[in-house]
Amino acid sequence: MTPDSAEPLLSVRDLRIAFAGIEAVRGLSFDVHPGEVLALVGESGAGKSLTARALLGMVPGGARTGGSVRLRQTPGSPPLDLLTATPAELRSVRGRRIALVPQDALSALSPVHPVGAQLAAAIRSVTRLPRKEAKARAIAALDRVGIPDAARKARAHPHEYSGGMRQRAVIAMATINEPDILIADEPTTALDEERRDQVLKVLAEQRETLGAALVLVTHDVEAVRRHADRVLVMYAGREVELGPAARLLGRPLAPYTAGLLASLPREDLPRRRRLPTLPGTPPVPTALPPGCAFAPRCPLATEFCHREMPEPWTTEGRRVSCHRWDEVPRLAAELFKGPA
Numbered sequence: 638m639t640p641d642s643a644e645p646l647l648s649v650r651d652l653r654i655a656f657a658g659i660e661a662v663r664g665l666s667f668d669v670h671p672g673e674v675l676a677l678v679g680e681s682g683a684g685k686s687l688t689a690r691a692l693l694g695m696v697p698g699g700a701r702t703g704g705s706v707r708l709r710q711t712p713g714s715p716p717l718d719l720l721t722a723t724p725a726e727l728r729s730v731r732g733r734r735i736a737l738v739p740q741d742a743l744s745a746l747s748p749v750h751p752v753g754a755q756l757a758a759a760i761r762s763v764t765r766l767p768r769k770e771a772k773a774r775a776i777a778a779l780d781r782v783g784i785p786d787a788a789r790k791a792r793a794h795p796h797e798y799s800g801g802m803r804q805r806a807v808i809a810m811a812t813i814n815e816p817d818i819l820i821a822d823e824p825t826t827a828l829d830e831e832r833r834d835q836v837l838k839v840l841a842e843q844r845e846t847l848g849a850a851l852v853l854v855t856h857d858v859e860a861v862r863r864h865a866d867r868v869l870v871m872y873a874g875r876e877v878e879l880g881p882a883a884r885l886l887g888r889p890l891a892p893y894t895a896g897l898l899a900s901l902p903r904e905d906l907p908r909r910r911r912l913p914t915l916p917g918t919p920p921v922p923t924a925l926p927p928g929c930a931f932a933p934r935c936p937l938a939t940e941f942c943h944r945e946m947p948e949p950w951t952t953e954g955r956r957v958s959c960h961r962w963d964e965v966p967r968l969a970a971e972l973f974k975g976p977a
């Protein structure tokens with residue numbers, strides 16, 4: 638789905654999140670459209686998870702926010718700004734319109750209740766479905782995410798599930814009330830490659846079955862390549878690039894994106910060849926350099942880059958924030974080279 642093909646479900650404008658006056662998210666603007674997979678990509682500390690929390694109206698206490706996160710409501714109703722919504726308004730949309738697939742499956746499920754009972758309770762928290770029907774729907778949800786013998790497993794506690802099954806149960810929990818938008822925050826961190834692929838496959842299937850949009854927060858560029866429609870690359874709380882996944886990953890216009898991609902294993906290179914890594918580490922919000930935040934690590938940085946922050950520039954149906962974006966496709970292969 639292209640960014641302009643439908644009215645967005647969620648519109649983020651000039652999102653800012655600050656702690657004690659220090660901005661960790663610095664002026665993000667993007668839309669989430671019905672049915673699309675939008676990946677938020679970047680290294681740790683880029684502001685991805687904070688952004689994801691803002692999409693759920695769950696910014697940590699003590700943070701100051703600016704801008705807006707508007708969720709589309711029924712026709713004729715004004716959108717709900719999740720940054721300023723009341724607790725009652727947030728309760729009315731969480732789980733039902735927009736739901737979180739958390740990173741840590743163990744902490745997302747109560748250890749003291751059977752999984753099926755937890756799913757049924759989640760259903761009954763937003764509907765008046767009789768207990769028996771809620772239970773049947775809970776079993777169907779476990780079955781839908783590929784839990785074998787779902788009726789029996791519904792009676793089991795989380796500790797009786799394998800790690801992979803727990804992650805599936807968490808996806809069942811997030812999708813139980815058929816939300817319009819799923820927010821998956823690093824859903825595959827700490828999983829081995831096989832389980833990572835399984836979880837992403839289940840997420841993709843759920844999204845397709847329910848027609849939900851998925852915001853996938855990840856540092857796993859391979860997962861993005863396989864599953865995302867659009868990508869928002871973040872660095873130091875700002876947008877670096879935003880555009881269709883195939884175009885952006887196939888021809889990055891920002892040196893940072895080129896560096897992330899260069900560090901990925903490639904099938905056309907010998908397995909033992911060492912891959913290039915981005916030099917240095919991302920800046921902390923309290924010590925951002927002036928100008929482009931990536932300049933200290935960027936092989937194309939000029940004196941101008943160190944002085945002036947690049948603003949988003951629209952080209953080729955995508956946005957990029959880099960003073961030298963038009964040189965990047967020609968130079969990308971040379972920018973980040975692995976050890977000889």
Ligand code: SF4
Binds near residue numbers: 891939961
């Ligand atoms: S603006 Fe300059 S320093 Fe920043 S990414 Fe582009 S070339 Fe590199």
